Amino acid sequence: EPEVTQTPSHQVTQMGQEVILRCVPISNHLYFYWYRQILGQKVEFLVSFYNNEISEKSEIFDDQFSVERPDGSNFTLKIRSTKLEDSAMYFCASRGAGGTYNEQFFGPGTRLTVL
Amino acid sequence: GNSVTQMEGPVTLSEEAFLTINCTYTATGYPSLFWYVQYPGEGLQLLLKATKADDKGSNKGFEATYRKETTSFHLEKGSVQVSDSAVYFCALNSGGSNYKLTFGKGTLLTVNP
Numbered sequence: 060e061p062e063v064t065q066t067p068s069h070q071v072t073q074m075g076q077e078v079i080l081r082c083v084p085i086s087n088h089l090y091f092y093w094y095r096q097i098l099g100q101k102v103e104f105l106v107s108f109y110n111n112e113i114s115e116k117s118e119i120f121d122d123q124f125s126v127e128r129p130d131g132s133n134f135t136l137k138i139r140s141t142k143l144e145d146s147a148m149y150f151c152a153s154r155g156a157g158g159t160y161n162e163q164f165f166g167p168g169t170r171l172t173v174l
Numbered sequence: 175g176n177s178v179t180q181m182e183g184p185v186t187l188s189e190e191a192f193l194t195i196n197c198t199y200t201a202t203g204y205p206s207l208f209w210y211v212q213y214p215g216e217g218l219q220l221l222l223k224a225t226k227a228d229d230k231g232s233n234k235g236f237e238a239t240y241r242k243e244t245t246s247f248h249l250e251k252g253s254v255q256v257s258d259s260a261v262y263f264c265a266l267n268s269g270g271s272n273y274k275l276t277f278g279k280g281t282l283l284t285v286n287p
Contacts, residue, residue, distance in 0.1 A: 063217070065217075094277075102218075102263060102265075104275065109272075115272045161267070162223065163220075165217045167215075167216055
Protein backbone atom coordinates (compact mmCIF):
# COMPACT_ATOMS: atom_id res chain seq x y z
CA GLU A 60 0.00 0.00 0.00
CA PRO A 61 1.44 3.39 -0.93
CA GLU A 62 2.47 5.60 1.96
CA VAL A 63 3.93 8.97 2.77
CA THR A 64 7.49 8.84 4.08
CA GLN A 65 9.43 11.45 6.01
CA THR A 66 13.09 11.90 6.86
CA PRO A 67 14.72 12.22 9.24
CA SER A 68 12.59 10.76 12.00
CA HIS A 69 14.36 12.97 14.54
CA GLN A 70 16.40 16.11 13.98
CA VAL A 71 18.32 17.96 16.66
CA THR A 72 19.66 21.40 15.81
CA GLN A 73 21.04 24.51 17.44
CA MET A 74 18.99 27.69 17.60
CA GLY A 75 19.64 29.85 14.54
CA GLN A 76 20.53 26.94 12.27
CA GLU A 77 18.68 26.06 9.10
CA VAL A 78 16.87 22.75 8.85
CA ILE A 79 15.24 20.97 5.95
CA LEU A 80 12.59 18.37 6.60
CA ARG A 81 11.89 15.99 3.77
CA CYS A 82 8.79 14.19 2.66
CA VAL A 83 7.98 11.82 -0.17
CA PRO A 84 4.22 12.00 -0.82
CA ILE A 85 2.19 9.26 -2.44
CA SER A 86 3.22 9.22 -6.07
CA ASN A 87 0.00 10.18 -7.85
CA HIS A 88 -1.10 12.78 -5.30
CA LEU A 89 -1.32 16.43 -6.27
CA TYR A 90 -1.92 18.29 -3.00
CA PHE A 91 0.66 18.51 -0.25
CA TYR A 92 0.55 19.78 3.31
CA TRP A 93 2.70 20.40 6.35
CA TYR A 94 1.31 20.36 9.87
CA ARG A 95 3.05 20.58 13.20
CA GLN A 96 2.30 19.49 16.74
CA ILE A 97 4.03 21.14 19.64
CA LEU A 98 4.23 18.68 22.54
CA GLY A 99 0.91 18.48 24.33
CA GLN A 100 -0.86 20.80 21.91
CA LYS A 101 -3.06 20.51 18.86
CA VAL A 102 -1.93 19.44 15.41
CA GLU A 103 -1.81 22.74 13.50
CA PHE A 104 -1.96 23.44 9.79
CA LEU A 105 1.10 25.21 8.40
CA VAL A 106 0.85 25.26 4.61
CA SER A 107 -0.73 23.65 1.59
CA PHE A 108 0.90 23.32 -1.81
CA TYR A 109 -0.56 22.60 -5.22
CA ASN A 110 0.65 23.02 -8.77
CA ASN A 111 4.08 24.13 -7.59
CA GLU A 112 2.90 26.97 -5.45
CA ILE A 113 1.58 27.65 -1.98
CA SER A 114 -2.22 27.57 -2.01
CA GLU A 115 -2.74 28.55 1.61
CA LYS A 116 -0.61 29.21 4.68
CA SER A 117 -1.32 29.85 8.32
CA GLU A 118 -0.08 32.75 10.42
CA ILE A 119 2.54 30.40 11.84
CA PHE A 120 4.12 30.06 8.39
CA ASP A 121 6.15 33.29 8.41
CA ASP A 122 9.18 34.33 6.38
CA GLN A 123 11.37 31.83 8.21
CA PHE A 124 9.51 28.96 6.57
CA SER A 125 9.52 27.87 2.96
CA VAL A 126 8.39 24.83 1.02
CA GLU A 127 9.59 23.36 -2.20
CA ARG A 128 8.98 20.46 -4.50
CA PRO A 129 12.46 20.22 -5.99
CA ASP A 130 11.72 17.21 -8.16
CA GLY A 131 8.82 14.93 -8.99
CA SER A 132 8.90 13.07 -5.71
CA ASN A 133 10.15 15.15 -2.77
CA PHE A 134 8.37 17.87 -0.82
CA THR A 135 10.47 19.82 1.64
CA LEU A 136 9.93 22.23 4.50
CA LYS A 137 12.79 24.58 5.29
CA ILE A 138 13.16 26.62 8.44
CA ARG A 139 15.79 29.26 7.81
CA SER A 140 16.79 30.19 11.34
CA THR A 141 15.31 27.90 13.94
CA LYS A 142 13.96 29.15 17.24
CA LEU A 143 13.37 27.21 20.44
CA GLU A 144 9.64 27.42 19.85
CA ASP A 145 10.00 25.57 16.53
CA SER A 146 10.57 22.37 18.50
CA ALA A 147 7.67 20.16 17.50
CA MET A 148 6.61 17.11 15.53
CA TYR A 149 6.20 18.02 11.86
CA PHE A 150 3.83 15.97 9.74
CA CYS A 151 3.67 15.90 5.98
CA ALA A 152 0.46 14.86 4.24
CA SER A 153 -0.70 14.38 0.69
CA ARG A 154 -4.06 14.14 -1.02
CA GLY A 155 -5.12 12.80 -4.34
CA ALA A 156 -8.11 13.32 -6.57
CA GLY A 157 -10.83 10.84 -7.38
CA GLY A 158 -12.54 8.69 -4.81
CA THR A 159 -10.32 9.66 -1.89
CA TYR A 160 -10.17 13.36 -2.77
CA ASN A 161 -11.29 14.29 0.70
CA GLU A 162 -8.66 12.26 2.56
CA GLN A 163 -5.20 13.29 3.56
CA PHE A 164 -2.56 10.62 4.08
CA PHE A 165 0.04 11.40 6.69
CA GLY A 166 3.66 10.50 7.11
CA PRO A 167 5.12 9.29 10.42
CA GLY A 168 6.45 12.73 11.30
CA THR A 169 9.81 14.32 12.03
CA ARG A 170 10.52 15.30 15.59
CA LEU A 171 12.50 18.56 15.54
CA THR A 172 14.35 19.55 18.68
CA VAL A 173 15.90 23.01 18.77
CA LEU A 174 18.49 23.54 21.52
CA GLY B 175 -13.04 30.15 12.23
CA ASN B 176 -13.15 26.38 12.48
CA SER B 177 -12.41 24.61 15.73
CA VAL B 178 -12.60 21.13 17.23
CA THR B 179 -12.98 20.37 20.92
CA GLN B 180 -12.13 16.92 22.12
CA MET B 181 -12.54 15.18 25.41
CA GLU B 182 -9.42 15.63 27.48
CA GLY B 183 -7.47 12.52 28.31
CA PRO B 184 -5.87 10.38 29.21
CA VAL B 185 -8.50 7.66 29.17
CA THR B 186 -7.68 4.33 30.76
CA LEU B 187 -9.95 1.33 30.27
CA SER B 188 -9.89 -2.38 30.84
CA GLU B 189 -10.06 -4.72 27.88
CA GLU B 190 -13.62 -5.25 26.58
CA ALA B 191 -14.86 -2.01 28.11
CA PHE B 192 -17.03 0.44 26.17
CA LEU B 193 -15.28 3.49 24.78
CA THR B 194 -16.62 6.96 24.07
CA ILE B 195 -14.43 9.90 23.13
CA ASN B 196 -16.42 13.09 22.75
CA CYS B 197 -15.82 15.53 19.92
CA THR B 198 -17.69 18.73 19.09
CA TYR B 199 -16.93 21.22 16.39
CA THR B 200 -17.51 24.74 15.16
CA ALA B 201 -17.34 25.31 11.42
CA THR B 202 -18.69 27.36 8.58
CA GLY B 203 -20.55 25.55 5.85
CA TYR B 204 -20.80 21.80 5.79
CA PRO B 205 -17.58 20.25 7.02
CA SER B 206 -16.41 16.70 6.58
CA LEU B 207 -15.48 15.03 9.87
CA PHE B 208 -12.69 12.60 10.60
CA TRP B 209 -11.13 10.51 13.32
CA TYR B 210 -7.41 9.89 13.01
CA VAL B 211 -5.43 7.48 15.18
CA GLN B 212 -1.76 7.60 16.06
CA TYR B 213 -0.23 4.38 17.38
CA PRO B 214 3.00 4.68 19.38
CA GLY B 215 5.89 5.66 17.14
CA GLU B 216 3.75 5.96 14.02
CA GLY B 217 2.08 8.67 11.96
CA LEU B 218 -1.54 9.73 11.79
CA GLN B 219 -3.83 7.16 10.18
CA LEU B 220 -7.35 7.85 9.06
CA LEU B 221 -9.68 5.73 11.19
CA LEU B 222 -13.06 6.79 9.83
CA LYS B 223 -14.86 9.70 8.26
CA ALA B 224 -18.30 11.14 7.55
CA THR B 225 -19.02 13.73 4.92
CA LYS B 226 -22.60 14.80 5.61
CA ALA B 227 -25.14 15.00 8.40
CA ASP B 228 -26.38 11.67 9.80
CA ASP B 229 -23.60 9.74 8.04
CA LYS B 230 -22.03 7.07 10.21
CA GLY B 231 -18.36 6.32 9.70
CA SER B 232 -17.10 2.95 10.86
CA ASN B 233 -13.87 0.95 10.82
CA LYS B 234 -12.24 -1.73 12.99
CA GLY B 235 -15.25 -1.77 15.33
CA PHE B 236 -15.15 2.00 15.86
CA GLU B 237 -18.12 4.16 14.91
CA ALA B 238 -18.96 7.85 14.84
CA THR B 239 -22.13 9.59 13.65
CA TYR B 240 -22.16 13.09 12.16
CA ARG B 241 -24.71 14.99 14.26
CA LYS B 242 -25.34 18.41 12.78
CA GLU B 243 -27.93 19.39 15.39
CA THR B 244 -25.43 18.93 18.23
CA THR B 245 -22.31 19.65 16.10
CA SER B 246 -20.79 16.44 17.39
CA PHE B 247 -18.89 13.41 16.10
CA HIS B 248 -18.31 11.19 19.11
CA LEU B 249 -16.13 8.11 18.69
CA GLU B 250 -17.42 4.83 20.15
CA LYS B 251 -16.35 1.23 20.36
CA GLY B 252 -18.27 -1.49 22.09
CA SER B 253 -15.34 -3.57 23.31
CA VAL B 254 -11.81 -2.18 23.29
CA GLN B 255 -8.66 -4.25 22.98
CA VAL B 256 -5.14 -3.65 24.25
CA SER B 257 -4.13 -3.02 20.62
CA ASP B 258 -6.46 0.01 20.52
CA SER B 259 -4.11 1.89 22.83
CA ALA B 260 -3.21 5.03 20.88
CA VAL B 261 -3.88 8.75 20.57
CA TYR B 262 -7.16 9.60 18.82
CA PHE B 263 -7.66 12.90 16.98
CA CYS B 264 -10.93 14.37 15.84
CA ALA B 265 -10.63 16.65 12.81
CA LEU B 266 -12.65 18.50 10.21
CA ASN B 267 -12.20 20.16 6.88
CA SER B 268 -14.52 22.68 5.33
CA GLY B 269 -13.66 21.80 1.78
CA GLY B 270 -12.91 24.82 -0.35
CA SER B 271 -9.87 24.52 -2.53
CA ASN B 272 -7.48 23.19 0.06
CA TYR B 273 -9.30 20.77 2.34
CA LYS B 274 -6.95 21.73 5.14
CA LEU B 275 -7.65 19.92 8.39
CA THR B 276 -8.45 21.46 11.75
CA PHE B 277 -7.63 19.07 14.59
CA GLY B 278 -8.65 18.58 18.15
CA LYS B 279 -5.99 18.21 20.81
CA GLY B 280 -6.00 14.41 20.80
CA THR B 281 -7.04 11.89 23.44
CA LEU B 282 -4.64 9.27 24.73
CA LEU B 283 -6.34 5.92 25.24
CA THR B 284 -4.66 3.19 27.25
CA VAL B 285 -6.32 -0.22 27.39
CA ASN B 286 -5.12 -2.59 30.11
CA PRO B 287 -5.43 -6.38 29.88
